[in-house]
Amino acid sequence: MSDDKDDAFHDAFHMTDCDGYESVLINRARHACDYLEELVNQNDEIAAFTVAEIIENLNRHL
Known part of the structure; x- marks a missing residue:
């Protein structure tokens, strides 16, 4: 994974857990x-999900 992708995923997931106990x-x-x-x-279909598809699915639960 490129550094940019790695940083983007880290930042996205870090935002969801900032207020909890470690x-x-x-x-x-x-x-x-x-x-x-x-x-x-x-x-394999799940393995091929794009970030856009993951966001679309998460938005269904918000």
């Missing part, structure tokens, strides 16, 4: 990562 955030991040890795390993 131990809770780490656990939530670990669970989310494990879940997403499992989805990606099981489904």
Whole structure:
């Protein structure tokens, strides 16, 4: 992943967790990562999601 992409993802996810306790955030991040890795390993279509598609899906829940 390029530095620009890495920085963009870090900043986007950091914004969502600024107000929580560190131990809770780490656990939530670990669970989310494990879940997403499992989805990606099981489904090539999910693995190919673009950021725009992820944003579109997240907006459905806001």
